[in-house]
Amino acid sequence: MKNFGLNIWGDNNFILKDDTININHANRPSLLEITKEIREKGYKGPLLLRFPHLIEKQISTLFNTFEKAKKEFNYQGNFQAVFPLKVNQFPNFIHSLMDVSKNYNYGLEAGSKAELIIAITKTPLGAPITVNGFKDKEMISLCFIAAKMGHNITVTIEGLGELETIIQVNHEFNKNVETPVSPKIGVRIRLHSSGIGIWAKSGGYSSKFGLTSTELLEAYELLKKHELLDHLWMIHFHIGSQMGDIAPLKKALREAGNIYAELKKRGADALGAINIGGGLAVEYSQHSNNQDRNYSLKEFANDVIYLMQEIAKSKGVVEPDIFTESGRYIAASHSVLIAPVLELFSQEYHEKGLRLKEINPPLIQELYDLFNSLTREHAREYLHDALDHMESLLTLFDLGYIDLEDRSNTEILVNLIIKKAIALLKNEGTDELKKLQDRIQEKYLVNFSAFQSLPDFWGLAQQFPIMPLDRLDTKPTNPASIWDITCDSDGEIGFNRDLPLYLHDIDVSKEEYFLGFFLTGAYQEVLGMKHNLFTHPTECVISFDEDGSYTIDHLIEAQNLMDVLDDLDYDTNLIDKALKYQIEESTHISKEEKRELLGKLYLYLSENSYLKTIQAQNENI
Numbered sequence: 345m346k347n348f349g350l351n352i353w354g355d356n357n358f359i360l361k362d363d364t365i366n367i368n369h370a371n372r373p374s375l376l377e378i379t380k381e382i383r384e385k386g387y388k389g390p391l392l393l394r395f396p397h398l399i400e401k402q403i404s405t406l407f408n409t410f411e412k413a414k415k416e417f418n419y420q421g422n423f424q425a426v427f428p429l430k431v432n433q434f435p436n437f438i439h440s441l442m443d444v445s446k447n448y449n450y451g452l453e454a455g456s457k458a459e460l461i462i463a464i465t466k467t468p469l470g471a472p473i474t475v476n477g478f479k480d481k482e483m484i485s486l487c488f489i490a491a492k493m494g495h496n497i498t499v500t501i502e503g504l505g506e507l508e509t510i511i512q513v514n515h516e517f518n519k520n521v522e523t524p525v526s527p528k529i530g531v532r533i534r535l536h537s538s539g540i541g542i543w544a545k546s547g548g549y550s551s552k553f554g555l556t557s558t559e560l561l562e563a564y565e566l567l568k569k570h571e572l573l574d575h576l577w578m579i580h581f582h583i584g585s586q587m588g589d590i591a592p593l594k595k596a597l598r599e600a601g602n603i604y605a606e607l608k609k610r611g612a613d614a615l616g617a618i619n620i621g622g623g624l625a626v627e628y629s630q631h632s633n634n635q636d637r638n639y640s641l642k643e644f645a646n647d648v649i650y651l652m653q654e655i656a657k658s659k660g661v662v663e664p665d666i667f668t669e670s671g672r673y674i675a676a677s678h679s680v681l682i683a684p685v686l687e688l689f690s691q692e693y694h695e696k697g698l699r700l701k702e703i704n705p706p707l708i709q710e711l712y713d714l715f716n717s718l719t720r721e722h723a724r725e726y727l728h729d730a731l732d733h734m735e736s737l738l739t740l741f742d743l744g745y746i747d748l749e750d751r752s753n754t755e756i757l758v759n760l761i762i763k764k765a766i767a768l769l770k771n772e773g774t775d776e777l778k779k780l781q782d783r784i785q786e787k788y789l790v791n792f793s794a795f796q797s798l799p800d801f802w803g804l805a806q807q808f809p810i811m812p813l814d815r816l817d818t819k820p821t822n823p824a825s826i827w828d829i830t831c832d833s834d835g836e837i838g839f840n841r842d843l844p845l846y847l848h849d850i851d852v853s854k855e856e857y858f859l860g861f862f863l864t865g866a867y868q869e870v871l872g873m874k875h876n877l878f879t880h881p882t883e884c885v886i887s888f889d890e891d892g893s894y895t896i897d898h899l900i901e902a903q904n905l906m907d908v909l910d911d912l913d914y915d916t917n918l919i920d921k922a923l924k925y926q927i928e929e930s931t932h933i934s935k936e937e938k939r940e941l942l943g944k945l946y947l948y949l950s951e952n953s954y955l956k957t958i959q960a961q962n963e964n965i
């Protein structure tokens with residue numbers, strides 16, 4: 345896996361050039377040179393790089409693919425899209441998103457009041473805003489205010505109670521005005537079909553959201569009675585995120601399409617759009633035997649257009665506009681988390697760690713000879729001998745016949761023999777060899793928090809592509825597991841024999857080694873938790889000039905220690921005072937030393953929680 349599955353998950357966004365991974369755009373800089381440039385400015389610890397050109401690529405691909413499908417089928421409805429804010433609300437992302445999507449009349453989807461405020465202020469007038477999720481009277485009122493501002497806003501009814509509130513708010517906002525203005529109304533339907541996979545709960549009869557057929561008929565009557573039927577214009581469903589299989593979507597489309605047609609025939613004349621929600625999957629896999637989705641965007645778009653057309657034709661209604669709220673697909677690829685490796689944990693298993701004596705116990709001498717004379721031809725046999733000797737030597741230690749140094753030599757030699765044998769026999773890939781890899785796996789301690797930066801790994805075992813930023817001309821040989829710096833054993837991406845990750849054998853006291861975590865742009869940031877008080881990493885936006893060179897903008901440093909505590913509602917003035925007081929009152933330090941300690945303390949308080957240095961000889965983590 346020398347290219348770390350780049351051909352599977354990379355989508356041509358990156359290329360290997362010499363020994364580095366580079367951005368496949370403009371002047372094609374390497375991720376390593378960008379990382380080094382930022383670190384030279386003094387920013388250490390993990391870095392989150394955002395690439396607006398990758399957001400633009402996803403948006404244009406989405407629109408172009410649907411436009412193509414429309415053309416192919418001569419479809420009459422429009423294609424429109426909004427970005428669901430819950431996928432990533434960070435300003436550096438949203439500002440880039442709105443900036444690169446100007447030509448597409450692209451809008452935002454909000455699921456809470458705070459998100460709605462973002463949508464109202466960041467969506468250009470005319471571009472669509474959709475509002476989903478549970479709403480109270482205030483939230484519905486905010487939608488009316490947005491409509492009065494001139495926004496193209498659709499409020500989705502998730503239940504009959506909400507509709508009653510809309511009717512009430514409409515009355516309050518419009519009863520005494522000359523030109524009544526209300527938002528467009530959508531209804532979320534409760535599908536009979538449901539999604540699959542770990543995010544499937546959003547669809548199906550037991551889902552949290554949506555109206556049943558009975559409720560739908562009731563809603564229709566209510567809208568009619570209160571003269572709001574001319575605002576009902578959208579049918580909405582969402583079958584769950586990261587839809588790996590296309591089949592449930594097709595079922596849902598048929599269901600929604602027929603509901604659209606039925607309502608239209610009943611008299612819902614303003615009805616003109618089907619919003620298919622999100623769910624478009626991202627390929628996260630680094631291994632060809634474990635891919636995440638079984639369809640392409642082209643197939644997805646063709647299915648949507650074809651099925652809607654078919655239903656519209658057979659029921660004799662106009663072809664509806666198609667809305668999507670794909671979020672993961674738009675955002676995932678835009679960011680890369682880069683984190684330095686701090687330490688390798690089993691480096692003690694090195695030949696230089698051996699403490700051989702002038703006269704060693706015979707079995708140890710034999711292990712040493714096996715190690716030195718290991719060849720491909722004898723590898724399997726010697727390996728079995730070594731494992732056998734190890735059992736005997738450990739028993740000898742338990743019985744008191746050999747000492748601690750002998751035991752250490754045993755561990756090192758057996759580890760070295762396994763490593764060498766695996767390297768010699770790697771083409772055979774037998775179960776035995778795979779199992780042995782678990783024993784010689786290397787633990788890489790990495791300066792990041794999995795809880796903060798990859799929460800879906802922790803919560804849902806979601807895999808993210810991981811690879812080093814350089815040395816890519818060399819085959820990595822260490823079966824690797826990755827440890828984050830939290831004090832929680834869940835912060836480990838363990839070595840998985842079936843989906844193995846290999847990394848390079850490096851000496852971090854002498855050289856830097858960075859890992860990139862890819863496709864982290866969807867959901868991870870806002871779901872990230874401050875476990876152990878590690879906060880959102882230092883982030884910046886990398887954009888490209890006309891001459892092809894890159895610029896680093898909008899750098900936001902990870903929060904400093906005092907701000908972290910302030911966020912938890914500690915009174916930082918009191919903390920500050922307590923620190924000063926404790927130094928001041930200490931009886932065994934001189935005045936001068938006190939001043940020095942205070943200086944150091946304030947320097948540390950101004951920095952973030954991530955590790956700066958771990959080994960005295962390596963100042964550069």
Ligand SMILES: *Cc1c(COP(=O)(O)O)cnc(C)c1O
Pocket residue numbers: 428430431476582584585586621622623624669670671672673
């Ligand atoms: C979460 C959500 C989306 C986005 O789903 P993705 O799988 O990220 O595309 C779209 N619409 C609604 C209603 C959602 O709740």
